[in-house]
Amino acid sequence: MSGLPLVLAANAFDTFVQTLFKALALGSLYALLALGFVLIYKATQTVNFAQGALALAGTWFLSIIFMDWNVPGRWIGGPGWVHWFIALVLAAAATGGLGLVIERLTIRPMIGEPVFSMAVITLGLEVVVRVVAFDAVNTTPRVLGIPWGTETFKIGGAMVAWSYVAAIGMAAAAFLGTWQFFKTRTGVAMRATAFDQEAALAQGISVGRIFAIAWAVGSALAAISGIFASMPPWGPAGMASREGAFFAFRALPAVILGGLDSAIGALVGGLIIGFAEVFAGQYLARYTGVLGAGYQQVVPYVVMLICLLVRPYGLFGTKEIRRV
């Protein structure tokens, strides 16, 4: 995800503002993706490696619903961007449904099995969903019909893409929603399940239902972040494309940095990784000869490695208490 080409603004301050927005936007995307990972991890204690494939499936759903079927638009009038957001919700719901089916078929029977086995099941799922989604996406280039397209606006001398604002807004909404969700009855039940599955069962919490909810919400988040990551200034330029399936892996450093089981960690980790990547890309560009083209994509992993040396469970992750 290379971002906007390095457009040099008029002066250093404008360049800084421009970079700041770019970093905030990328950080928000990472945080969104990380939130999907964290939600599923919190309920099931498993990293869902299929998140990227689900994201690709989500973008495909959106282009089918919005572009091919013209779904809200064929029934209701009103401005186009309202239609797009309704289609976005529908696509997220469709992906959430897919997540539900996957959870019921492959994850539910694994309750109580070693977490690693479950993680590898999601690796297998990743292969299946990715190949199916590749095949679905690749027949024709699928446009997502993003209402703000490639438009930008200016703050002082700095160019800011509307997609940046959209990504930041979406992430803020998602995190507010999650924060509220954890206060509800179901949210508390999910936290209890994350703490101890057996104890939660003994309290009358349906662990299976919590799994299902986490997978549905996690998949929907994957779809949303996948769609926002496909917007014009970033790689695929408003299309559903194969790259989408691999973008989620780039958010893994953010997940680990923040701690696998912390929603706040996902936010902070995502922002740190986003800032590190974008700022390194902007201000170390003159050393590209030494660092190699595309070095900024490796920055997240380096940051993650350094952080893990100091804090093995991430910044906000719960320390595992190990007993004999």
Added chain:
Amino acid sequence: MRGRPNFYTSYESESQLMPTTTKKVLLGLFLLVLVLMPFDLPVIDQIPFVRFLGENVWLRLINRTMTFAIAALGLNILMGLAGQISIGHTFFGGVGAYTAVLLGGKGSANLWGWGLPMWLWLPAAGVVAAVVGIAVAPAAVRVRGLYLGIVTLGLIFIGLHLSRVFPEIAGPGALGRKWPRMELRLWKEEEPILDFSRDGHWFWFDINKNQKTYLFLLVVLILMAWMAANLARSRTGRALQAIRDRDVAAEIMGVPEYRYKTTAFAISSFYAGIGGALFASLSVQLPPEQWGLIGAVNFIAALLIGGMGRVSGVLMGSFFVMTSHRFVEEIVDWMKHQVEEAGTFSALFDFFISTGRGDGGVVSVMETALGYPLPVSALDDIIFGLLIIFFLLFEPQGLYGIWIKIRNYWKGWPFSY
């Protein structure tokens, strides 16, 4: 004790690799079949499964499988014995392969390569990979479980980036560069002593390059498998298993966790390096993306499908992972022929094979077709993913577990326990 195979009187006899005569004889026969498999011999050609594996097309695949199996044996030491999750095994394979090409490859104006002989680049590939493994270990030992998995995943991306930073080693374009052939020279002389990559004449036989490579790789694989099996029953192996079962308990009993985890990383990377170098040498030319995530998933799949922690399981799993694609293709091909020529089963397979758009088949007859009637390559990827899920859900012990169940059935017969 003679005649009582399950009666052990000492620890040594229980941990023997070959406890019974039956096992020795069967393994001997199996090895004999393996050695003779690629040749057109009257008896070997009658054994049903072996008959077609000796053909050149299959033999090339078997050769690749063996290099894959060498690296998978390494991952088995790390994951099966020491219980450390690694999704970055291909990274170490890549380190080995690029060491090999740096030492053994041909240099030019913008490519580095010193043209050294194989007896140097092959062990060096393993050693350099092991050193890199040791270098990574301090970071990897501190983190546990899935955190470790993702850290090792990060290695892959860092490795891919490094291959872009050093086009002198990795080759400039998307095609990658050419690896040294498998041939034994003393030093840089013109004629190699032994050449495993050209057709030739050994003793009184004509032997083609695939058969030569096969024999060479078979020797290497047997050596490596034997070493891996022995490692599991050595002091180091027991320490690693103690750490796998409960690391805190192991440390309390005086097993230095840090040192043994580092050892596990080093040994596993050594195997990966050797396997990677041989694999690359076999494939002649490879892009850096070869050492990416998909390969790493294949390794994990091989371990899970075969059965983690057992050498025989890993070998079975490697065979399964590497050949399943080809088997699916062959089966689909056969189905296609049945449909096209209106064979016995054509009515049945017509539901499955799509000969044109809109006849409800799942698989397209076109090789490169995209979209809903799936191309065969997509189908075998999907089947592969489903198999991983299937094995984890229904047979966590893998192929090895199935084999144990079958064996125990006959062992206890006519009783069911």
